[in-house]
Amino acid sequence: MESTVEMRHITMAFGANLVLRGVDLNIRGGEVTALLGANGAGKSTLIKVLSGLYPNHGGEVVIDGKQVELETPAVAKKLGIQTVHQRINEGIVPGLSVAENLLFEKIAQNEMGRVGSISKIMPQAMAVAASLSLNWDEKFMRKDVYELGIADQQLLILARALVEKPKLLILDEPTSALSASEVEHLMEVIRSMRDSGVGILYVSHRLSEIDAIADNLVVLRDGVIRGEQAQPFDWTNALGQMLGEDALKDLESITEQRGSQTFLEIVNLRLFQRSRPFSLSIRRGEVTGVIGLLGSGKRKTGVMAIEGRTFDPKHPSDAIRDGVFMVPEDRVSSSMFPQWSIASTTSLPFLAQLSRGFVLGFSAEKNRASEIIEGLQVVATGPDQEVDALSGGNQQKVVVGRWLKGLPQMMILDEPFRGVDIGARRTISLESRSLAESGSAVLVLTSEVDELLGVADRVIVLVDGEPKLDSYITETSREEIVGIMSEVA
Amino acid sequence: MSDRVAQMEKRAEIKNRIQDGLVKYGFIAVTIGLFSWFALTEETFRQPSTLFSMLKFTSVVAIVGLGVTFTMVVGGLDLSVGSVAGLAVTVSAMMMVIYNLTGFFSGVMVLVAGAVVGAVNAFLIVWLKIPDLLATLGMMFIVMGLKLLPVDGQSVSSKMILRDGSVAPGKFTEGFRAIDRAMVGPIPLPVIIWLVLTILAWFLLTRTRYGRVMYAVGANPEAAKLSGIKVEWYRFSAYVISGLFAATGGLILSSRIGQGDISAGNSLLLDAVAVALVGTSVLGIGKPNAWGTALGALLIGIVITGLTIKGFPYYAQDVSKGLVLVLALIFSFTLSRKKARFVPAT
Numbered sequence: 001m002e003s004t005v006e007m008r009h010i011t012m013a014f015g016a017n018l019v020l021r022g023v024d025l026n027i028r029g030g031e032v033t034a035l036l037g038a039n040g041a042g043k044s045t046l047i048k049v050l051s052g053l054y055p056n057h058g059g060e061v062v063i064d065g066k067q068v069e070l071e072t073p074a075v076a077k078k079l080g081i082q083t084v085h086q087r088i089n090e091g092i093v094p095g096l097s098v099a100e101n102l103l104f105e106k107i108a109q110n111e112m113g114r115v116g117s118i119s120k121i122m123p124q125a126m127a128v129a130a131s132l133s134l135n136w137d138e139k140f141m142r143k144d145v146y147e148l149g150i151a152d153q154q155l156l157i158l159a160r161a162l163v164e165k166p167k168l169l170i171l172d173e174p175t176s177a178l179s180a181s182e183v184e185h186l187m188e189v190i191r192s193m194r195d196s197g198v199g200i201l202y203v204s205h206r207l208s209e210i211d212a213i214a215d216n217l218v219v220l221r222d223g224v225i226r227g228e229q230a231q232p233f234d235w236t237n238a239l240g241q242m243l244g245e246d247a248l249k250d251l252e253s254i255t256e257q258r259g260s261q262t263f264l265e266i267v268n269l270r271l272f273q274r275s276r277p278f279s280l281s282i283r284r285g286e287v288t289g290v291i292g293l294l295g296s297g298k299r300k301t302g303v304m305a306i307e308g309r310t311f312d313p314k315h316p317s318d319a320i321r322d323g324v325f326m327v328p329e330d331r332v333s334s335s336m337f338p339q340w341s342i343a344s345t346t347s348l349p350f351l352a353q354l355s356r357g358f359v360l361g362f363s364a365e366k367n368r369a370s371e372i373i374e375g376l377q378v379v380a381t382g383p384d385q386e387v388d389a390l391s392g393g394n395q396q397k398v399v400v401g402r403w404l405k406g407l408p409q410m411m412i413l414d415e416p417f418r419g420v421d422i423g424a425r426r427t428i429s430l431e432s433r434s435l436a437e438s439g440s441a442v443l444v445l446t447s448e449v450d451e452l453l454g455v456a457d458r459v460i461v462l463v464d465g466e467p468k469l470d471s472y473i474t475e476t477s478r479e480e481i482v483g484i485m486s487e488v489a
Numbered sequence: 490m491s492d493r494v495a496q497m498e499k500r501a502e503i504k505n506r507i508q509d510g511l512v513k514y515g516f517i518a519v520t521i522g523l524f525s526w527f528a529l530t531e532e533t534f535r536q537p538s539t540l541f542s543m544l545k546f547t548s549v550v551a552i553v554g555l556g557v558t559f560t561m562v563v564g565g566l567d568l569s570v571g572s573v574a575g576l577a578v579t580v581s582a583m584m585m586v587i588y589n590l591t592g593f594f595s596g597v598m599v600l601v602a603g604a605v606v607g608a609v610n611a612f613l614i615v616w617l618k619i620p621d622l623l624a625t626l627g628m629m630f631i632v633m634g635l636k637l638l639p640v641d642g643q644s645v646s647s648k649m650i651l652r653d654g655s656v657a658p659g660k661f662t663e664g665f666r667a668i669d670r671a672m673v674g675p676i677p678l679p680v681i682i683w684l685v686l687t688i689l690a691w692f693l694l695t696r697t698r699y700g701r702v703m704y705a706v707g708a709n710p711e712a713a714k715l716s717g718i719k720v721e722w723y724r725f726s727a728y729v730i731s732g733l734f735a736a737t738g739g740l741i742l743s744s745r746i747g748q749g750d751i752s753a754g755n756s757l758l759l760d761a762v763a764v765a766l767v768g769t770s771v772l773g774i775g776k777p778n779a780w781g782t783a784l785g786a787l788l789i790g791i792v793i794t795g796l797t798i799k800g801f802p803y804y805a806q807d808v809s810k811g812l813v814l815v816l817a818l819i820f821s822f823t824l825s826r827k828k829a830r831f832v833p834a835t
Contacts, residue, residue, distance in 0.1 A: 013501050058497070317717035326715070334715050337708040339775070348705055349716040351698045358697045 002029030002197050003064050003167040005050075005081070011058035011223075012045050019045045021223035022059065027168055029199040032190065034214035036204075036242055038393065038421030042223040043203055047170055050201075051083040052076030063167060077105070080167030084157050084174055091157035092145045099125035099141040102160055118142060132159050133192065151182040158189065162198075169193060170201045173419070175209060179447070180485065187213055205419065207235065208450065239422065256457045256474050257433075259285025263410055263441040264324075265305045271465030278467055280460070282410065287432055287442040289456025291449065292463055292485055306409075320349060323409030327400050327416055335399035336387055343369035343383040346402035372401035376427050393424025400428050410441040417451045429455040449481055461485060512773035512825045516817060520788045527795035534798050541677055545669075547790030548683040549574070549738045549745075553757055554764035554782045555690050556734025561765055561777035562694060563727040564707035565614065565621035570735040571758030572632040573606050575751070577739025579636040582645035582749025585665060589658045592665030599736050599743075606632055607732025611725040629758070637751060645749025661747050668744035679741045683783070686734070691779035703727065704776070735761075763810060764789060767817040775825055789813055 005027045012020040019042045027033050037043045049057045052070040060067050063079055070076045076083075085091060093101055097118055100107065102125050122141060129136045134155065145153060154174060161169060171190070175183045190213060194200055204210055210217065211233060219227040219241040227241040261284045268277040282288055304311040306322055313319040319326070328334035337345060347354050347365040354364045369383035376397040380390055387398055400416060413432065417425045432455055436442045446452050452459060459476060461469040461484050468484050469476065528535040553570050560567040577599045584595035606628060613624035641652070647660035671678040694700035705713040706723045714720050738761075742753055767788065768781030792809045 011497070013497055018498055315717075315719065316715050317719065320717040328715055333709070333711060335712050337705055337712060340705075340708065344701065348701070348713070348718075351701060355698050358699065360696055360698060360701060 003080070003199060004028050005168045005199060006062040007046075007050075007059065008062060009059035010046065010049055010061070012042075012049055012054055013058075019223050020049070020057070023220070023223070023225055025218060025225060027199045027201055029167065029197045030194060031215040032194050032200045032202050032213050033216045033218060034202045034204065034210040035218050035220060036207075036210065036238060037220035038242055038391075038423060041220045041242070043220055044172070045223075046220070047083060047085075047172055047201075047203065050076065050081055050168070050170060052081070077164075080164075081170070082161035082164075082166040082168070083170040083172070084161050085172050091160070092153055094144070094146045096145065097142050098136070098145055098148070098156060101145050101156055102128055102141075102163065104160065105163065128163055129159065132162055132189065134159060134189075151178050151185075154178060154182075155186070155189070158186070162193065165196070166198055168199045168201065170203070172203045173205070174202075175204065175206065183209065205421070206448070211235075242422070256472060257286055257437060258457060258472060259283035259436070259441070261285065263307060264311065267303045267305070269304075271462070275465035280467065280470075282441050282443055283458075284439050284441045285436055286457040287436045287444060287455055288458045288460065289444045289446065289452040290460045290462060291446055291452050291481070292461050323407075324412070325349075325403040325406060325408040325410070326412040327403055327414060329414040329418065331396055331399045336395065338388060339386055341369075341384045342373065342378070342380060342387055342390075342398055345387050345398060346372055346405070349402065350406055368405060372398065372405050375405075376401045376431060391421075392419050393421045396420045397424055397427060400431070404431055404435060408435070408440055410443065411435060412443045412445070414445045415447065416444065417446065417448070425451070425454070449478060449485075452481070453478060508824055509773070512770075512820055514772075515824070516767075516771050516788075516820055517784070519816065520784065520791065523788070523795065524791050527791065527798070531795070531798050534795060537675065539794065539798075541675065541680065543790050543794040544680045544683075544787075545677040546794075547786050548677075548679040549742050550757060550760045550764055550789070551683050551783055551786035552686055552741070553735050553738035553761040554768070554786055555686055555779060556731035556738075557761050557765040558690065558768065558777045558779060558782045559694075559703070559727045559730045559734070560621070561769075562700075562703045562707050563724045564710065565724065565727065566625070566762065567607075567610065567728060567731040567735075568622060568625040568758060568762070569606060569610060569628040569632055570731060570738075570761050571754050571756070572629045572636075573603050573732055573735035573754075574739035574742060574757050575754030576602055576606065576632050576636045577736045578743040578746065578753040579640060579645065579749050579751060581665070581740065581743045582661070583639065585661055586645050586647050586649070586657045586659045586749065587651065592662035595662075595665065596668075596740055599740050600733055603732040603734075603736025603739070604729050605732070606735075607729040608725070610732070611728035614728065615721045615724050633755075640749065640751070642751065644751050647748070661744075666744050666747060669741055670744075682737070682741065686737070687779050687783045694779055699723075707776075760789070760810065763814045767814055770817040770820040770825075773820070773825055775821055785817070 007023055007025045010020050010023040011018065023042075023046060035043055035046070045054070048054050050061070050070065052073040052075050055069070055071045061070055062068070068079050070079070070081070093104060096104070099118055099121055103121055107121070122138060125141055126136075126138065129141070145156065148156065158171075158174065174186060178186060187209075190200060190202070202210065202214055214233075215231055217229050217233050217238060218225055219238055221242055227238060229238065262281040263284045264282040266280045266282070268279060270277040306324070311322060311324075313322070313324070316326075335345075343365050346369050350368075351360070354361045354368065366383045372378065373380055373383065378390070378394050378397045378401070380394060387395055390398065396416065400413065403411060411432065413428075416428055416432075420428070432442050432444065436457070444452070444455050453473065456473060458472050459469065459481060460467050461481055463484065469481065533539055553574055557567055557570055580602050581595045581599050584590045584598055585592060610625050610628050613619045613628070614621050617624075619627075643649070645657075647657060649657045651657055667678070669677075669679055673681050694703065702713070702718055703723055705716070705718060706720050710720050738757065739754055742757075743749075746753055764785040765777060765782050767785030768783070769775060769777050771778075771781035771784045774781060789810055792813060793806050796805055796809055
């Protein structure tokens with residue numbers, strides 16, 4: 001018999017902030033239900049309620065007609081709700097082997113008896129892997145999980161959640177770190193789980209994935225379910241429900257601009273040890289989008305020059321002095337300071353300009369922050385609000401805005417749209433494009449074709465560390481780009 | 490249903506207000522409460538002379554604690570401050586008693602010694618990449634032992650017999666002893682030094698680019714680096730400043746004792762770290778700050794003075810210091826809805 005997990009009027013408040021305002025949702029076994037929502041809509045909170053992390057929620061959860069109390073994560077797991085969280089690090093135990101990680105719950109609950117050696121648990125681990133159609137051999141099972149690539153780690157976490165066949169499996173952005181072929185593999189695993197009767201709640205920002213895998217689509221906004229539909233999905237309708245009707249204007253339509261003046265000249269760059277070196281020039285006045293970098297190592301050799309002068313930054317401060325600014329990939333670890341206000345966060349790289357001598361200019365700093373908030377439509381109470389308190393999309397606007405405001409000669413955005421809702425994505429795209437229009441060079445690195453097409457004038461596709469396509473978007477097509485990317489994979 | 494929601498929201502907000510108020514003013518309320526209780530019940534406690542001697546006696550810990558505050562701001566912790574203060578005592582005594590140098594020159598040498606130890610700490614931490622706690626723990630032992638070498642493990646006092654059998658030629662100069670004894674009006678000089686250094690540290694940390702960057706380095710060194718900050722240099726400077734402050738505290742201590750007591754400063758470390766930690770919870774700031782450290786030192790001073798006047802035995806002092814610290818940590822970690830961040834990662 002297939003199970004049903006029902007949520008009845010789930011509410012959850014943090015202090016005065018009511019994040020879930022009464023969610024009613026049924027997830028049936030044997031179906032994939034996709035949960036769509038902008039950042040701050042309450043998706044993560046809902047997931048945490050179901051994982052047993054917020055026992056003081058309001059409303060009730062009913063599994064197979066019986067009301068349950070999700071008091072702790074352990075209770076939730078016992079009741080058959082397994083969650084694969086977005087952050088891989090939260091799901092694996094470094095220092096232990098793949099086999100031990102796979103059976104970790106059983107080991108932790110003493111179901112395996114006193115485990116002395118890895119050989120003892122190996123038969124069971126192999127059996128589990130086989131039942132999930134993962135062809136992992138014994139050598140792989142003995143590896144420390146730390147040695148695994150991100151894709152394998154992701155599969156391991158998923159496998160771990162499936163060891164005890166769950167009634168409900170929650171996947172929170174499971175593909176955000178995976179490449180296209182790895183995603184395909186994951187999708188197959190998900191489909192086979194579904195066909196065996198597991199109910200799956202699939203949370204993702206990637207619409208194409210949802211379209212490919214989900215049977216039902218649920219849209220959450222401001223802590224309430226705004227819409228439900230079954231395949232085939234009406235995306236215009238769903239996006240409208242997700243963003244509020246007015247936010248959905250000309251997301252994809254861009255007018256191509258071409259620059260003629262070279263800003264950065266890259267000569268004989270070698271990205272991998274075995275890849276062929278290549279040369280490339282990044283021009284002012286256009287947005288250059290690079291796709292296909294994921295999984296690249298840091299090893300590189302080559303020479304760079306900015307408008308005739310050698311460019312060889314030894315420290316980020318060197319690049320900043322030359323007007324080359326970068327927004328790194330992971331905003332929390334690379335751009336944010338816990339409990340810092342928007343004003344302090346945005347002013348940090350430009351303190352010298354905002355100070356009188358050695359003394360900070362507080363009002364200059366605040367004015368600048370207010371301009372950023374206004375310019376990028378950041379939803380915030382003001383320059384003094386802490387960046388941590390903002391939703392993901394607004395955080396991203398702040399960390400992008402702080403560099404845009406510094407009038408870069410060249411702006412590098414590394415995966416600027418990851419984990420960002422469509423509204424914020426649109427704002428950041430438009431700002432990048434108007435920066436290019438004003439004469440700067442803009443370089444966007446991404447692993448999503450749709451994101452690329454929504455921002456770039458010129459597209460470079462890297463395969464195995466070498467450019468396989470370098471073209472303006474009016475001269476290429478989505479199909480061509482996808483084709484080149486999947487050629488080797 | 491919306492009624493219930495509104496009610497929940499209201500109740501949650503009231504609870505938060507109370508909690509935030511407690512975090513913000515609870516610590517100050519405890520300080521004022523204790524002060525009033527001692528002042529009302531003990532005649533001696535409320536006399537100005539008692540209060541000034543309390544401030545004077547607290548100033549050393551407070552100044553050393555200010556130095557610790559700087560290292561906590563950059564996300565570290567300096568465990569060598571007690572031994573640096575002890576080093577200051579021995580160095581100043583050697584300079585004046587054995588080498589018969591001037592008090593001024595001795596004072597300068599003490600500050601140089603403090604800065605050098607700070608620089609070595611920084612070198613171990615920043616370039617040799619030893620975790621802060623461990624590197625400064627090692628330096629604590631090294632400094633504690635090293636200072637005994639030139640004096641053969643003896644305390645240095647005037648007219649002592651030297652290795653070659655001669656009598657030490659010098660003594661603590663009057664000028665040097667005045668550091669602790671001098672008064673500015675009714676206020677002892679060490680209290681003035683404490684106040685000036687607190688204002689200086691407050692200004693540096695909150696009103697200048699330098700301070701802002703220091704906090705950035707402590708909050709997220711990777712993000713600071715990507716903002717173009719030379720993180721190493723700022724961490725280096727924090728340890729040098731810590732060494733200088735510890736040496737300044739030691740200077741006052743030396744002037745007070747009037748001889749090169751080899752055990753001086755040994756108990757300072759825990760007190761100084763404690764006041765800096767207590768300081769993070771004052772006003773619910775949740776991060777190391779200059780006025781917090783000053784208030785933390787003041788509270789511990791009040792408690793110790795009050796209990797001593799009330800006739801508690803000396804060993805009650807450590808218990809009460811510990812209780813103050815734990816109370817402060819409860820404010821920062823348990824009650825505060827912000828996450829406190831000042832414990833270095835080892």
